[in-house]
Amino acid sequence: MVGKRSGKALLREEGMNGGLSFPKFQVAGFTEYDEKGLERTDNNMELSSWPQVNMINQKNYYTEYLKRDDQILPLRLQQEERRTRMTTNAKDRDRALANFKSNDIPSGDIDLDLDDEAGLDEASGLGGQDALGSKIIVVHPGSQNLRIGLASDALPKTVPMVIARRSTANEAEELDGEMEPKPKRLKLDNGAPLEPEKMFGDDFASQFLSMCADLRVHMRNHKRRVLPNSKELIVNYNKRTPPETISEHNDPLRIDWTEIPNNPDVAPQYITGKDALRIPELSNPRYKLFWPLRLGWCNERDYKQKRAVYDDISTIIEDAMRTQLNLTRKRDWAQYGCVFVIPDIYERQYVTQILEMLLRDFGFGRVCFIQESLAATFGAGYTSACVVDLGAQKTSICCVEEGMCVENSRINLKYGGWDVTETFIRMMLFDHFPYQDINLNRRYDFLLAEEIKIKFCTLNEGDISPQLFDFHLRAFGQDTRKYTFKTYDEVLLAPRGYFQPNIFDNSSKLDCRRNLIDRSRDLYDGSPNDPISSAQSAIVAMISPPAPAGSQNAAANGETTNGYPNSTAAHLAPNYLQRFVDQERTPVSARGSPVPEDDDTPMPQADGNPATSARDLDPSLRDDVLPIAPLDEAILTSIVHGARGDDRKTRDFLGGVMVIGGGSQIPSLYAFLEERLKESRPGYAKDIMIGTPPRELDPQGVVWKGGSVFAKLRGTNDGWISRIEFDRLGARVLAYKLMWAW
DSSP states (O other), X not given: OOSBOOHHHHHHHHHHTTTOOOOEEEETTEEEETTTEEEEOOOOOOSOXXXXXXXXOTTSOOOOTTOSGGGSHHHHHHHHHHHHHHHHHHHHHHHHHHHSOGGGSOSXXXXXXXXXXXXXXXXXXXXXXXXXXXXXXEEEEOSSEEEEEETTOSSOEEEESOEEEEESSOTTSXXXXXXXXXXXXXXXXXXXBOOTTTXXXXXXXXXXXXXXXXXXXXXXXXXXXXXXXXXXXXXXXXXXXXXXXXXXXXXXXXXXOOOOOSSGGGSOXXXXXXHHHTXXXXXSSEEEEEOSEETTEEOOSSOSOHHHHHHHHHHHHHHHHHHHSOOOOGGGGGGOEEEEEEOSSOXXXXXXXXXXXXXXXXXXXXXXXXEXXXXXXXXXXXXXXXXXXXXXXXXXXXXXXXXXXXXXXXXXESOOHHHHHHHHHHHHHHTTOXXXXXXXXXXXXXXXXXXXXXXXXXXXXXXXXXXXXXXEEOOTTSOEEEEEEEESSHHHHTGGGGTSGGGSOOTTTTTTTTSSSOOOBOTXXXXXXXXXXXXXXXXXXXXXXXXXXXXXXXXXXXXXXXXXXXXXXXXXXXXXXXXXXXXXXXXXXXXXXXXXXXXXXXXXXXXXOBOXXXXXXXXXXXXXXXXXXXXXXXXXXHHHXXXXXXXXXXHHHHTTEEEESGGGGSTTHHHHHHHHHHHHOGGGTTTOOEEOOGGGOOGGGHHHHHHHHHHTOTTTOOOOEEHHHHHHHGGGGHHHHOSSOO
């Protein structure tokens, strides 16, 4: 044993060894005897000159670090601003008392309560037109349109979210045979076009004919008249009806095209908004359209650099501020605040880039973020609702309760009004549409298709009969052509794609995903930290491809299927709404209801391991599987995960389904959706109600209107981010300022 030895022990051992002594040497305060051990000697030498810190007594210690609001910069600045405002108001009141006689002062002082809008406006020197949000800009960008305006405006300004940049070819011209018309047509080996019934493939033809047959059966069951040869009538008429040519001087609704200078050297580098959509196709120089937002994500398919995407977003917003809001001097923008509307399921990198752009590039004095569904409830005046936003290229669903989005109920589906437009054109071409050369990549054809959809599409079965319509085709440098055509069930089956989304063309929606912008990752463990909800995970798990039949022990070993554990996919995919059905059938008992099966409750499995919840599913699968589901089933899924087994909340959400967005303007959509929900859940039929935006608001502007209402809540809105906070904390300030968990 090596250690400290006493002197007597050493002497005794020397005697036992015949009085022999062994050589010794001294190292760092120890005298070492060969085969004897170590002897401690005190030479007054410290082991280190570094100060020694004693251990903290874990049983009794206390610290105030980051436990008080004044130790957190954003909260401390709020308190200082509030204190400065109160001091300024008090000085103004004392100055008024000193300058005027007592009989000249009104008997009632201005109440400077923080929640009093009038008091705040008067105290800050704002009055009349300058009051109530005239210094706050509300921005709501979308995949197809940008809505922007001052918070004091009644309605927003709508600008197409597009920019045209100079290029060697436009978006409709073929480059080495890569560019194809939209909708894509199949051709023969020699390049000749196929018949209209075969040009979109057998899959589309079978689905379309199946939907037609189901519609006829449904109409017969509801005692509606169905002509047996309706399809033949419209096909024969469309085949033999030529267009009528109208000269330009006889066309009262001719289009004012965007003028491009004859000299290419003085032509602008870019054009934004409506003017970009009216640039002639064969202009000199050529211009190519870019849509920086696509399917609710940043457009990574048409861009080569990430910086170019955000530069185009910035350019479109800046031009809209200059042209629509008449804010031409950039140095004045520091006096304005900005409320920016973001999706319910957002990407963290997108939010941080937008925050940096607004504060540093635009120079706004302060910035605030709000989610789309929450803004919709502010605009409509709802306290509890299930918000369904049918946009141009995405559909978002979220339950909102008491001014907060229920995180587990958020769903984002990648289809919208644009898919209805494209599907309607494909159906019409299938039935020998007279304008066979339509190409949605061309600007005037794109606008024409949107106009036709808005005019003719409906979900009212009473309007389904062979009907005669017409439209005018106006192209630059050509005479106006008037086409006459007949429709039958295409006007109804196209918007029914919301409930049968497989009819949409979803083949290229995930192209180039994550080519430019990588997913956000946690700073410490490197795991993806973009927000996800259990409802969205349930939708993705439902449509994920099943595991291969020949996988080795996949179920036994808990291996994954495209990132998902097989046990979880088996639990979620077949019956992800089973909880809703069980809730209807659960009898009322005096002993109380059973414990609801929610996403955070582990379920025992055969091997004894708890089941993986929907939130624990591999987030990488979100980039590999396109979230597509019928609209009515997605709404019920959102309500199931939002109510979490509470019957009262379930009935409240079902009774407050609010449908907004441009895609909701299809006639009879509300009645058709309500009928579908009642058929799916007959036990809640008396509670289901589809609400419309009150006060006759435009469904497309409800979200923007809610952002303007939120911008005026100066006393209760603590989400403003100032320039000094962002300079010191960067994106970390979002964790303190956002109303939801960042």
